[in-house]
Each structure stands twice: as C-alpha cells, then as structure tokens.
Amino acid sequence: MIKKSVVEEAEQIQLAIELIRLGARLQMLESQTTLSRERLIKLYKELKGVSPPKGMLPFSTDWFLTWQPNIHSSIFLNIYNFLVEYADLKGIHAVMKAYKIYLEQVGKDAQDEPVLSLTRAWTLVRFVESRMLKLVPCTCCTGNFVVNAYDLNQNYQCGICHIPSRAGKTKLAKEALEKSLAVNA
C-alpha cells in the first residue's frame, strides 16, 4: 500500500463523499479517488444505507444523442466548458461544479433522479475528450448541442427547433382532428 499523508487521505475521503452524494457509481469513485475499493464500498454503504449497484457502466455514445438526454447533456456540457474556460476549474472538480449547476438549472437534486446522472455527465466529458462527441451550434437557435463527432453536422438543427417525428405525428393528428371538426361545423 502506498503511504499517504493524513491530509491527503482526508481530502480523498471528502472527494469520495461529495461524489457519492452527487450519485457517482463505484467505477467512477475508483477511477477518481485513490481510496481502495473496500473503503469506497464502506463509505458508500455508510452514506446511502445500501451497497453500491454492481455491474459495468453500460453507456455508449447513443444515449447522449436521443432527444431528451441530448438536451440535458447539452446543458451540462455548456456549463462544463464555461467553467473550464473561465473559472479555472479542471478534471473531476469541473465535472462536479458543472453538475451542481446543472441540477440547479433543471430544478432537481441528485436523489431526485435527474435525466443526466453524475456518472453519465462524467462519461460525456470523457467521450468529448476522446473526440467521439462534440458540441455544434444549431443553425436555428444558435445554442450549442451535443452531436456525434463522426456525423456530418452541416446545417444542424437541435431537438428543440426540429422536434422529432413522434411529436410531428401528434401535430398531424391534431390538424386532422381540427379539419374534421371544421367540416362538421
């Protein structure tokens, strides 16, 4: 075991506590702190009253591109980029701070099952760092949204400006209903 100073260890425990409170999964805790798996499990149980969920993180880039997750992921990533650029934050501290602001923006707390979990937010940053996902501006509203970096994203329109087909179907159904009402009037 590597010898650590007491202060250093206290900082690592503090970081782990904050991550657990924000909803981090065990794999994320192991990757972002120097604490042993056993200690992290113990800490998790103490704070949450239950064992951490088992299993690997199932995330692929696809999830971030589906309609509602894309909007939430884009909000988070814009905040994260802003903090990295202007607030001199980096790494896990930038992820945590951006995630707290994201929760405030969507009016949720970490226990409230927000659309974007902390572990997913962290995964998103890693996908962006490995250049699989990126932000591009919507040609309609000029907001920046998460897209697949390998797609052609010319004339990109976001999910808010260009509502997906299931919403379109509802609109068509509404128009059809209005037409039939007009005929009967």
Ligand SMILES: [Zn+2]
């Ligand atoms: Zn837009």
